[in-house]
Amino acid sequence: MTDDLRAGILAQLPPDTFFFDWLVCDFDQHANGDHHAYVDEVDETEGTPPRAVWIAWTQEAEGTEEGAPQARVSVLEICPSQSPSGETACWLPNDHRTGHSWERYE
Known part of the structure; x- marks a missing residue:
């Protein structure tokens, strides 16, 4: 993660909010969006x-020069x-737009 991307994210988060220095998309693999x-x-x-707090970014954000x-x-x-089992x-x-998170585990 670039310093600019980290600073931009931190500026938008409430004080003392922790997040990792790396971002991994929680959606299933996708090429667009x-x-x-x-x-x-x-x-x-x-x-x-x-509700939950989410960071959203475009793939270009890591190396954006402009x-x-x-x-x-x-x-x-x-x-x-809910999953079919209800668990x-x-x-x-x-x-x-991708599959539900429970589909990965059931």
Whole structure:
């Protein structure tokens, strides 16, 4: 991760939020579109869907020479999908375009 990308991400996160110095996309392998990495869950408010903090970036962000790195921090609702067994829930952002996270483990 470049220093510029790290600084851009840290500037968008709440103080004292920890994240690794490397980003791995939590979506299944894909060639197009933004990549997303889970950072932390958000305290739930009664009556609201579960949410989490995510870092999104484009593949070009690592080596972008023109302008600032293209990364953003967002709070997104978590996918409500449950596995067929009901033992596991998807923890990816709602409306994600790849398979559910529970499909990797069941």
